[in-house]
Structures are given as C-alpha cells and as structure tokens.
Amino acid sequence: MTTKAIAILIHDFNSGGTEATAFRLATAWIALGHRVTIVAGADRGAMRDRVPAGADLRLLSPEIPRAATSRLRLGAAMAPVLREVAPDVAYITGNFHFWIAPALRRALPGLPIVAKISNPLLPDLPRVVSGIAQRTLRRLTDAIDVFVAMSPELATRDRPLIPHRPIRIAPEPNLATDHHVLSREAPPAIPHILAIGRMERQKNLALALRSFAVLRRDRPATLTILGDGPQRARLEALARRLGIAADVAMPGFVDDIAPHLAAASLLLLTSRYxxxxxxxxxxxxxxVPVVATDCSPVLRGLLPTPLHGTIVDHATAPALAAAMRATLAQPFTSGGVRPHIVAGYTADASARRYLEIFDEAIALRSCVAR
Incomplete structure (x- = not known):
C-alpha cells in the first residue's frame, strides 16, 4: 500500500462524533506514515485542541462559521486550498458535509472523494417532499466516488437510496489502538447513570432527564450528562422543574470520559436516530451495560443479551426507567463479555480498512478521468 496524502474536510471543531472519529483516524494514518491535512472552514469549537500531532491544519480565510447556508459555500472555498495541498484523496467525515462535494467536483474533477454515512441518508418524510429530498440526495452523491457505511446493517439500509454509488464497510474507530479495559471494582452505593451526547434535538436528552426522574421515584440514583450544545439552558430548566437538579451533573464536553465510564452503572442513550x-x-x-432507544439498527448486534444492555422499542420515560431498573440488576462487571463484543472497533483496524477504500476511490476516479 503506497503512502497517501489524505485531506480531511470539516466545517469546524464541533464536539461531535464525526469530528472525534476523524481525528482518531488521522492519528492512526499519521502513525502508519501517511500525510494528513485537515481543512477546516472555521477556527472554533471544543475540539480545536485535539487536532492530531503531525497533521497539517489549513484554516479558511476568511472563515465560514456555521450558519443556515454555510455548507453551500464551503466546497468552493476549500477548492483553492486543496489545489495547493494536492491530496491523493479527500475524506468527508459525515452527512453534514456532503454539501461540500458538488463544488469540489466542479473545481477539482480529478480529486477522489470518499464520504462516511454518519446518519440515515434520509429521514422519514411525507410523500409530497420525499421526491425533492431524493433528487437533492442524488445531486450530492453524484459528486462522491465511494461511500463508507459503519456496519453491514447500515449499508443494507442505505444502498437502495444510492444504488449508483458503491458503499463499502469500515468499522468505526471508537477505541484507541492501545485501548485496555478499565478497572471496575465494586458498584457504587448509589447507582450512577451516564449519558453522553451533544445537547441538541437528535440526542433527545430531555427524555434522559424524564426517564431518570421516573427511576428516581422508587430508588436513589445520580445522572451525569457529558456534552454541550444549544439546548443546555432548556435541559437545566427541565431538571429543576422535575425536581432532580440536585442529582444531575452537566459538566459539559470532556476530553477524557474514562473516569466517568469507570464509575457508571449504565450508559443511557436516548437519541431519536x-x-x-x-x-x-x-x-x-x-x-458498562447500555440502555438505549431503538435509534440505530447496529444496536441489536451490540446488545444481544440483557448482560450487554437493553433496547427499548417505545421511547417513553416509563419504558426507559423500567429498562434501567432491569439493567441495574445485572452484574456490575461481566468477566470480559461486554468488552469482547466491541474488540474489533479499534483505530488501527478502521484506519487500515479506510486505506483500502481510498485505493478503490483513487482507481475509480482514474478510470473516469481517462
């Protein structure tokens, strides 16, 4: 496999999952001897200090902060930077950034573009607007050479929407290459619930608070929400109205979640999708076991038994509270059963798979250019 120059395209340093996984991939690619350039539209966000060592950072000037139509301008603004950097392949980190691709394709027709599908390609829409949405999706995806799905289930879900484009599968780099299982001793005297997510509509953290409030009616417990975002004030007000504010911590975005996981009785995931x-x-x-809404088809593979956790079909506070009660009755440690099911999601394994996909995109774009 030849050394590659890889450009990672992001809007800013938002504390989201796509940015975190992209930086983890970048670290692994650099360790493998590849050249990585991160092109960002704006120099802002909680993850600014987490740019991997050894990466070349290029910031747009003037910058393009996030706004309603800012993504429509990013591609054209990034094209001159990419022309100067001359990468072998451009990597788009998720659906939010698909809008970059058409302008890049017009400006740099020979540039191979690979994009990760980070969320469902289209939500459930009324028939009157679904046709428009599908035509828009087709316009965006025509500019991308290869898509990456994060599991076979997600590839199967999305393939009918973009049958004209290849979808390849790569594991998510959720774990560092040198990951080791945390030391977990006796369970806390008072169960501790952990939620992790940006405070925005998709994550539905209001449901986490309501579910915790129901759980608290019949047993003591504490809740920590790691993350930040536009709904923080609303969530803080809701915790006060529910009478649980004294037992809820919202420390914001944190660099190291390991201490929080080590003390957690369970992880609560309340996302809409x-x-x-x-x-x-x-x-x-x-x-740590997981209680989750039925927000992703991959969860059934991750949570096959009650020891791993529970998927709640009906996203209501009483249903989630009942699932938390049942999960808290499971053993605090699993003798390696829980960690074993995710052992393949390391940065090194994911980075090497992406390099194979990049080779395919380079070959495809080369054929188109002839």
Missing part, C-alpha cells in the same frame, strides 16, 4: 453511535461501543469496551 443515529448512524453508528460511538458511546455504546465505548461503554461496552469499559464493561
């Missing part, structure tokens, strides 16, 4: 949620993998790797 997800592609491949990183938090359950990180929790299971730390021997």
């Amino acid at each position: 997800e592609g491949f949620p990183a938090a359950p993998v990180e929790a299971l790797a730390a021997d």
